[in-house]
Amino acid sequence: MKRFNLFSTLPAETPLFQKCRRIPVSLAEITGGGAFLTALLFTLIDIRLAAIPLSLFLAICLIAPFLPRFSFFLPIISQGQSGLKAVALTYDDGPDPQTTPALLRLLQRYEVSATFFVTGQKALRHPELIRQILACGHTIGNHSYSHDNLVMLKSSETLMYEVKRTQEVLAAFGIRPLAFRPPVGITNPRLRPVLDDLNMFTLNFSRRPIDFGNRRIKNLGARILAHIQPDDIILLHDVTPPQTALLSCWLKEIELILAGLKTQGFTILSLDELTGRPVMLKLSS
DSSP states (O other): OOOOOGGGGGGSSHHHHHHHHOOOOHHHHHHHHHHHHHHHHTTOOOOOGGGGHHHHHHHHHHHHHGGGTTTSSSOOOOOOOOOOOEEEEEEEEEOTTTTTTHHHHHHHHTTOEEEEEEHHHHHHHHHHHHEEEEHOOOOEEOOSOOOTTTTTSSSHHHHHHHHHHHHHHTTTTTTTOOOOOOGGGGTTTTHHHHHHHHEEEEEEOSSSSOOOOTTTTHHHHHHHHHHHHTTEEEEEOSSSOGGGGGHHHHHHHHHHHHHHHTTTOOOEEOOOHSSOSSSEEEEOO
C-alpha cells in the first residue's frame, strides 16, 4: 500500500512546503515530546510518576535560555569549525566614541580583524564609527536595538522590533547582518521564528572573561589566555569602563590578549573564516 505523505500533496514551490522543509525540529520540541510520552507511560504504573519527566522538561526550559552555547530552542553557533589553532574576536555593545577608535587602531597595528556586534541605538548615534569599523575591514553583527537585558521576557512583537529595527539602521551603511547575538547571550523559543523571518542566525560565544561590560577589567587578558582553546569565539566589550581613567588599562588588557594569542601560537581569523558562515552581506548600491 502506498504510504501517504502530506508534503507530497503540496507543490514544491508553495510557501508552506518551503517553510516546513527549512525549519528543523528543535531539541526543545524533541525533549518535550519525549517527556510527554514518558509521562503517559508512567501513568500506567502510577499517575504520580508522570510529574517526573514533565518537571524535568520544565526545569530544562527554565535553565536553557541562560546557557549561551546550548542549542535547545534554536540552533546556536558558539564555536568555530576551522579545525585550526585559531580563534575569532568579537566586541559587543558598541560603537563607543571613547573605545572604538582606539580599539580599531590597536587591531590595525596587530593586523587582525574582528566582528562588532553593535546596537541600533548606538549605530544611529555614532554613524561615523560604523563607517570606520567597515572601512577597517571588520564585520558587523546585530546586537538588538536597545540592548534590553530583559528583551527575551517580552513579546514576540518587541523582539521582532529590536532585531528588525537594527537591521534597518545598518542597511543605511550598505550592509545586512546575518548574525544576531542576543543581549547577554540569552535566548528563548520566540527568537527562532523572528530570526527565520529575517533569514538570520544566532551567534554567541565560547570564551569570555566575565567582564560585566568592562566593569571588571583587572586581569581581563589573563582570564582569557588561561583557558583559550582552538576554535574559540571570544566575547569582549567595546564600551567605556565606568571610570574613564581605566580606558588605558582596558586597552593594555586587549593588547595583552592580542600579543598572548600570538605567543601561544594562535591565529586570529575573521568570524566568517572560523565558523564557515558569513556574518554580514554587503548590499548592492
